[in-house]
Amino acid sequence: MTREKGELNTLFADKIKLFVCGPTVYDDAHIGHGRTYISFDTIKRYLEFKGYSVFYLQNITDIDDKIINRAKESGIDSKYLAEKFEKRFIEDMAALNVTSVNYFARATDHIEEILDQIQRLIDKGYAYVTETGVYFEVAKFEDYGKLSNRKLEDLETHRIDIDSSKKSPHDFALWKNREAPEYAGEPVWDSPWGKGRPGWHIEDTAITEKYFGPQYDIHGGGLDLIFPHHDSEIAQMEAVSGKEPLVQYWMHTGFLNVSGEKMSKSLGNFITIRELLKEYSGDTFRLFVLLTHYRSPIDFSEVSLHQAERNVSRIKNYLENLDEKINDIFEKGNLSEDLLKLAELEENEFDEELINFDYFKSNYPALKEGVNEFFTSMDDDFSTPKAIAAIFSFIKQSNKDLEEDDLIIDDLLAIKHWFKDISQILGIDFFVYKDETSGNEAELLDIIADVRLKLRAEKKYDLSDEIRDKLISLGIEVSD
Missing domain, CATH: 3.40.50.620 (HUPs)
Structure with a gap:
């Protein structure tokens, strides 16, 4: 009024x-x-x-x-x-x-x-x-x-x-x-x-x-x-x-x-x-x-829909990588003291899905910044555009740390907990990943990747980028 x-x-x-x-x-x-x-x-x-x-x-x-x-x-x-x-x-x-x-x-x-x-x-x-x-x-x-x-x-x-x-x-x-x-x-x-x-x-x-x-x-x-x-x-x-x-x-x-x-x-x-x-x-x-x-x-517009489709895939690909890192750590047993104590209480049988590390108390700088920006934006008349921008800013900042294994298990689980809450709030299940490609599809992707490497080696970046963009539009994340 x-x-x-x-x-x-x-x-x-x-x-x-x-x-x-x-x-x-x-x-x-x-x-x-x-x-x-x-x-x-x-x-x-x-x-x-x-x-x-x-x-x-x-x-x-x-x-x-x-x-x-x-x-x-x-x-x-x-x-x-x-x-x-x-x-x-x-x-x-x-x-x-x-x-x-x-x-x-x-x-x-x-x-x-x-x-x-x-x-x-x-x-x-x-x-x-x-x-x-x-x-x-x-x-x-x-x-x-x-x-x-x-x-x-x-x-x-x-x-x-x-x-x-x-x-x-x-x-x-x-x-x-x-x-x-x-x-x-x-x-x-x-x-x-x-x-x-x-x-x-x-x-x-x-x-x-x-x-x-x-x-x-x-x-x-x-x-x-x-x-x-x-x-x-x-x-x-x-x-x-x-x-x-x-x-x-x-x-x-x-x-x-x-x-x-x-x-x-x-x-x-x-x-x-x-x-x-x-x-x-x-x-x-x-x-x-x-x-x-x-x-x-x-x-x-079709352009806007395609961009949204790519953005959904980008978040899912990030979380798929996150899950792989978490599973790898659990398989190798490289757990923190808190998790080891929990394992003893559960007689060495526990599921990482049940472990919710409080992301509000995380000491990982990128996560602290992302969480603060996300909820500040949502508190401001439900500003979902700014909240989503905070998600992508976090992914961009944390990708390098994730790829280089610079994050401890506590950070990884805190990130996953945050994205589960994001999924619930936005009504999008980012944790449903695409099925693995069949053998032929995997071989085809390898061929395309090799072609792009050769194009880049020959400094034909425009054609290489065009192939990358078309792959991304299909939900296939490509990193150079």
Whole structure:
């Protein structure tokens, strides 16, 4: 609301209630949805890492004009259409490792709560009934538009409605009557004001009031939802409860463009998550998203995706080398005193996976610097780009020490512990490595490596570098 950063203060100590606007399930989710939900999945993961108990609630809009119209076009029942695309949405989120939502609340499962909230708005004088439905009287709510900073007198160009039954064109629907013949066959519910269905804005406040009460900590969504959706949510809930603010913090993700243009089917640049995952992994798209701050606009392109793919491979290759060093030390028995004592306690049978050296207490300078920069960045409004930059800076600094065996086992295990936490926070499992190449593939790579050596010896660096870059784009790390 203030457009300023501040300390996180929750309504209840160490507990956070987080609500994010969910999808309208009439089509497959697109990469813009993916951007928003990856961002909030990561935010929840980090808040939990910091020790908060977070309840993440997301609605599913399963009744809407878009759903009804698409069902009519397809010649199928709107309920079946909504269920189909809700299922596909959940599958798409799982493919992106967006797994932190605690509860998905369907609008149609909360009709009772919606009707109750509408009736209370009528009783308090904020809503009125017409032959076409029930409407929220915007003029009665003095601060309408306070999130978007829009004044009522300036809304004329933004809101056009030809419904002459309304007191003002700015008033929005809480309940839409659907008893007229032209609506025959559409889904309807009984209400005191006639058979019909809920408006868009009321479903969110009815759902959050049921699970969170009249006030909660964080409300998230895309930047395009600020007006009129979030402004209307504020008006509804603060009017009916008499309490403000509705939420402590508003968080909005920036727009996603495709090669500099707004994504749309008419431009032919509309990309669903399913289409994306035919070419790229969920890990690649997650890292691509997190390389931009959640509030900033993000530009989707093949070049950016390839770069993210290379970055994922770079981290995995580093950790694969780290694991090889750790395993080699354990096999040779070159353990520190602390590990030897642990081995005695475990009767010489213990697993390095169970040993978590506290990386916050590590004396390895590069690790201390990397850890500090990573968490300082995440603490600063979840700045994932800076946090990821800290990871790559650490890899660059520590690679030489790793290759030259200058790190003791305690340092190696501390590094591994840190990267396990990074994997959990970012939602990317960097410890899943590629399968070993087959014999023929290994021989082919040896031939390519020999060719590059000869090219470099002949000072044909451009061609050598071109081969290296193409190998890297395939996830094969090359070091000269």
